[in-house]
Each structure stands twice: as C-alpha cells, then as structure tokens.
Amino acid sequence: MKKLKLPNTFVLLFTILALIAAATWLVPGGRYDTHTVDGRQLIDPSSFRHIAATPQGPVQLLMAPIKGFAEAAQIIGFVLIVGGAFAVLQKTEAIEALIRNIARAHRRSPAVRAALIPVFVTMFSLGGATFGMNEEAIPFVLLFIPLALALGYDSVVGVAIPFVGSQVGFAAAFLNPFNVGIAQGIAGIPMFSGMGYRLVVWVLATAVTVIFLMWYAARVKAVPERSPTFHLDQDKRHSMPVDDHAALTGTHRAVLWIFAAALAVMVVGVVRYGWFIEEIAALFLAMGIVVGIAGRLDSDTLVAAFVQGAKDLVGTALVIALARATMVLARDAHIIDTMLHGLMPLVASSSPVFAAQKMFVMQSVINFFIHSGSGQAALTMPIMAPLADLVGVTRQTAVLAFQFGEFTTPMIPTSGITVGVLALARIPWLTWAKWMVPLQIAYAVLALLLLIPPCLMNWQ
Template sequence: MKLRLPNTFVLLFLILAMIAAATWVVPGGQYNMVTIDGKARIDPNSFHYVASNPQGFVALMMAPIKGFVEAAQIIGFVLIVGGAFAVLQRTEAIDSMIKSVARAHTHSAFVRAAIIPVFVTMFSLGGATFGMSEEAIPFILIFVPLALALGYDSIVGVSIPFVGSQVGFAAAFLNPFNVGVAQGIAGVEVFSGMGYRIVCWAVATAITVGFLMWYAARVKANPTLSPTYALDQEKRKENVVGFDGFTGMTRTHGAVLMIFLGFMLAMVVGVVKYEWYINEIAALFLVMAIAVGVVGRLNTDEFVAAFIQGARDLVTTALVIALARGTMILARDAHIIDTMLHSLMPLVQSSSPVFAAQKMFAIQSVINFFIHSGTGQAALTMPIMAPLADLVGVTRQTAILAFQFGELTTPMIPTSGITVGVLALARIPWITWAKWMIPLQLMYLVMAMVLLVPPSLTGWQ
C-alpha cells in the first residue's frame, strides 16, 4: 500500500485541531520577560505555572481568520512580491538571458566548460534573492536537452536549474519568502546578518558546482556510469530542442535585467543603511514591478494580469501563513506556549550553543519533510524556535539560519511537490534520483553543521 501524506492544508488543520485538544490537557505556564539591549527576551529561570484557558470548537474555527488578521502584514508582503516577480517573468527577460547563454555553447569551448558553474550560480542566486523555486520547473525542458547535447545526462540537466535554485533558496540572504518572513516573525531586523549569509550561500553553491562538475566529467568520460543511461538513450533519439524560435536577447530584455539588478542593490542599501522593514521593501518591489512593466513594454492589461496572476499563485502560501499563525494564537490564548517551550528546552539545550543550534537544524530538517513551504514552515516554527533560542543560549539570527538549512533536504524528499514535478517532467524515477542525491545530501549535512558553528560561538546578531 502506497503511503500518502495529507495535503499541507489538511496537515496544518490537523495540527490546529491537535493544539486545540492539547489546550485541555497541557497546563498553562509563563516565563517572565526581561529587556536586554533594548529588546524583550525570556528569562530562562523564571518559568512558573498559571491557569490555562482551554480552546473549544468555536475558538478552533476562528483561529484561521485571527491568524490571517495577525499575519496581514507578512501576507500582504508575500502577495506584492509575488506579483512583482510575475511582472518580471512576463517580460521574458530572464528566460531570454538563460537561452542566450545556453545557445552559445555551440560556438564556444569556454561556454561549454563554464556552463555548469555559471548556470548553477545563476539559479542559486535566483533562489537566494527572489526565492526562485517552482519557477525552475520550465527550465527542465531547456537544460535536459542541453545536458544531453553536451554529452552529460538527464541528472545534470535537472540539477542545474533545480538543485541550483533549491540550494540558493535554503542558503538565501535576500529571499523574502524564507529569510524575510522568518526574521519578521522572530522580531529580527529584516535581511540583517546578510554578510554571513552570503558566505553560507557561496559555500553551498561552490559545493553544488564542484559536485556537479565532478559527476558531469565522469559521465562524459563514461556515459554508462549514469543512473539514467538507458532513459537518456531514448531521449537522444527524440532530439528534443529547447530553443526553437528563439532569436536572441533584445535590448529591452537587457534594460529590464539592469533595472531588476538596480532595485536589488537599492534594497540592500535600504536594509543596511536605512533599516528598511517589510513596508518599505514591499513598496520597493511595487515600484520595481511598475518600472519593469514600463521598460518591458507591457500594456496595462498585461501588467495587471501578470501582477494578479503572481499574487494569485501565492494565495496558497498566504493561507498557509494564516493557518500556521492560527496554531500559535490557539496556544497563546490558552497560555501553553511557554509550557511547550519549557518542555522543548531539554531536547535542544546543550553544554554548548553550537550543539543546540545543530539540534535546531535537525528538528527543522524533520519538519521540512512534512511542511516544505519555506514561508509556511517559518510561520509555523519561528514563533516557537525564536523564543526557544533565547532559552538555550542561541541567537535568534542563528535559529533562523538553522531553519533555512533545514530546507536543504527539499531536493530529495518525495513529499515536495516541486521535486516530484521536476522528476516527472524529466522522466526520472524518484528512487533513481534519491540514490544519486545521497552523497550530495551528506555533504550538505556536514556543511550546515559546520556553518552553524561560527555564529553559535560569536553570538551572531
């Protein structure tokens, strides 16, 4: 019998119902708050029991709308960012740039040699900045034929856009959908700590590039080493071409990309120098969408349609955030959040904050198997993990990094819709892909545990 996990919404509502039920049996508890460096923090030695306030059926049904109201700023931010990037995609500037470079492989030995590091870095940068994830799926139709044409295999063709974007997403430094949301919920300045996150992104991307180049060289030298060798022989017979009708990148596309880059730099300056928060960043994305639409020569109907479609694509994410926040509202109103923190503390607490941070990473990796939406997972776990970090001597910034690294398992887990979708498009069996991914996943595991050491030892803020 095939195991089938419930839909994310069903899973979250089950969690909501379990928390409502737990409010009837878990005693109320409370920590006292102290002010440290101008910020409210939990006093780890002040826990005491208080009267609980069990939540019934009516409270359960009201929790989602209350969650929507309390998370309105984050939800609005996500919808605006989604709309802005949909406008950028509608101009076809990013697609055009990738196709231009990919087509050049037929004319340049340098391009053929650089195609893996260049494209993996580009997709990783997309994941790290604007949260590229599902957007990588269409590129499978380009990079699988390209990889086969270069003498590689379908695994290389899938890995360039898919693993590239996913590792960038997990090790992001400007991604509004995981870093921005998690920091907003944790009460940490949005996009702060960018310097060390850039180091983490560079290390994760370099490991991915190095592993792929090593694997690609082996397969090129001996194609029979590929787990997809037989499947690829059939694909080569089909002679699939991903560049039909493409005439090259236009000046308009180039101008759009320059505007996009300019606005990303403006966001960095605004966050670092002027301490911009969610409202300012959302406004910047809105202005970027308008500028990109004008330069990209989209008429008003095209602009509005693209923006609405982009926001519509993230309605699911918005509802996940609302449901996740609803779980915290039930627990908060019942006065059991501090009791839960008190119970979790022994599981995470260690003699060193290094091990505490690594335990957080392990917990987030397990949660990622069930809830692999970066935004939804942040909304569900950060209200617990942020104050828990205070209790075990880990900074909230480090706890957020541990949460991010938990998403490094996404390219492998069968519960991820994008993973299953990408493999179906490339016609690669999941078990074949999973076996190939094991060495890379082990490298990511070691990398994450090592990269969590410096911020844990230095009290990274």
C-alpha cells in the same frame, strides 16, 4: 507504494493544526516573565511558572487560519505583489529570451555548465549569510524554475538554487544581523565576534549544498524520470517557448537592466538601510510598472498581467496563513513556554561537546514551531546563554548551536516561507521533503561535527 496517495499541503497543514489543538488539552500552560532590553522582549530564565491552560477547541481550530492570515498579512501581501510584478515582467517576454540564451550557452560551453549551479548557489548563500536573505528569495523561484527546466533539470533544482541556497547561508551565517547579531547581543558577547570560524562553517555548508545539488542535477539530466517532479514538470515544459534561436531585442535588454537594477537596489536597501517586507514590496511594485512601460505594454495589458500574477498566488497566500496558524494555536494555548521549559533539562551532559550537540538538536525542535531567526533568538538565548555557562559550553558555541537549528527550515511544513515557496513552485510538500531527507542528514552530521572544535578550543 505507487498507489499510496499523499495528502496535499493544505490537508497536511490542517492535520498539524488539529494535532496542535489536541496537544493543548494535554500540555499544561506555562509562562516566563519578560523584560525589555534595547527594545527587545527577553525572557527571564528563572521565572517560569505554570499558569491556567487554555485548551483550543474546534471553534479556535477553525478560527486559527484567519488569525494566521492576519498575522502573516505582510508576507502574504508581499507574495501577491511580487507575483503580480513578475507576471508583468514575464509578459514582456524578456525573461524567456534570456533563458533561451543561457540555455544555448549552457549547451555550448562546458565552463558555463560547470559554473552555473555553484555560482548561483554561492551567491544566494552569501545573501543569507550577510544580510539575512529569507523572504527575498521568493521572487527568484519564479525565475529559476523555467531556467532549470530549459537546461534539462527539474523544478526541484529551480527551487533549490535560490531557496536552499539562501537558507543554508542563513543557518551558517557569519554576518547576519537577524540571527547572529541578535543572538550574540542577547548572550552578552561582542556582535559578529568569532567570524573566522563562522566563515569556515559557511564555506563547508555551502560546499555541501553545491556538491549535493550538482550530483542530483547531473542524475536528473541523464535520466529525467528520476526526478520526483517529472510528471509535474511536463506541463511546465510544454508551456515554455520552443524558439531557441530568438535573440534578445533592445526592448528585452532594457527590461532586464531595469530588473537587475531593482535587485541591486534591494540588496543595498536591505544591507545599508534595513529595508524589510514593506520597502521590498514597494520596490517590486515600482519595478512592475516601469518594466511594463519599458516593455511597451499598454495599461490594460499591464494591469491584467499584474492581477493574473497575483491571482495565481492566492493558493500560496492561503498556505502561508495556515502555516502561521500553527504558531497562533500554540501561543494562544500558552504551551510554547511550557515545551521550552520541559526541554531545558535535556541539555545537561557530562561533556561540553555533547551538551552543545544537544543544544543543536533542541534548537532544531524549537525551529519547527518558531522559525523566525530573531524571534527564536529572543525566546531561547536568554535561557541558552546562562545554561551554556552551567554545562561548560561557551556562549559563542551556544549561539552557533542556535544558528544550526535553522538548517531544518527548508523542510519543515510549519514555515510560511517553505510552504509558500513550494506552493509557488507547485511542488507537494511531501515530494519536496522526501527529496530533502539526504541533504538534511548531511546538514545534521555537519552541524554535529562543526560543534566539536569550538568546545575543544574553548571558543570565545
């Protein structure tokens, strides 16, 4: 097993692309009619029909990455700008000084050691559960990896705190307009209704994440060789500063306050004003400029740091483009609706509990191909909602099953966010996927169990 060389992310994604291209020659084309409701394209569940298939050959396979790049241009530009802004922030050395101080407090205070992971995971989970924190977690990976390494953990912990934390909050959301709000609106039930039970779901899902991560972090701290990224982290540790006694200067504090203010503005903008990628990218660009000035960087140093930071993330941009290309191939071949239609009969069951659990399994499968919360809601809920009526499942429960499908997002290689974060952290996808397996099993069991009470109490 030690001699088995696993393919890197690029090879893995291109293999998936090739498999999807091959599937387009076997799966017949299909289409649902759509209609517009409140500006959204919704599917008519009774309108499915087969259409001429459009198999994707070698030429289409090779064109898919550039199409994926074009369709993912916003998030790719966002990643490059954020990478540049963080490079400027790092150039001021304020983050390094902060990490040294936190590491010192972590060693000296049992309370800090006990609270650090639960507090931060809960904060990111709350962001996912309320304002749909998703791409917004990407910048924090650059901050938490060096922090985790300084505290004696590994890159996996540094990625998991912001990324898995925000994703589990997204999947177990109680006030997220991008999945709960849209799905409930399509299902014809009051928006954000059923919040009481969803709060219970969010608390339990977040608690499972915190417990697992604390258990893993303790094991890695005790025996660093247990980390799947142990060898990968050695170079990162060697490049970290060794002066553990340097204090925060006035310049460092000014830079950190500007950074904290930018994060606060981002939260307010997303929650209150509906900011998305363009506005957040503009905010980080402004932050990079102001931080550079406050950190007393001259213009040449500031620009060079920004360009280098963006340059370091070109690989991440290409990974995101390949991930989006998987959806482009399936869509251009007209097989997405066919696969969805073929899955529908599998929901039928003699028990509403089993029907709801089958909905969760189905949504998890669909999430492999369509991992946009709002996009998946628009595609599946027009079918799942009336289907729920037929199999004795309340529409509120059908929405919850749809949410739970998002539990697989931190692991699937077709998600641009997932592979982008891993490329940013320089963690191979297969290394990450192996680490995620126990947590994914825990999420699956939790989802199956949490779908039982709504069916028993006829949750409306």
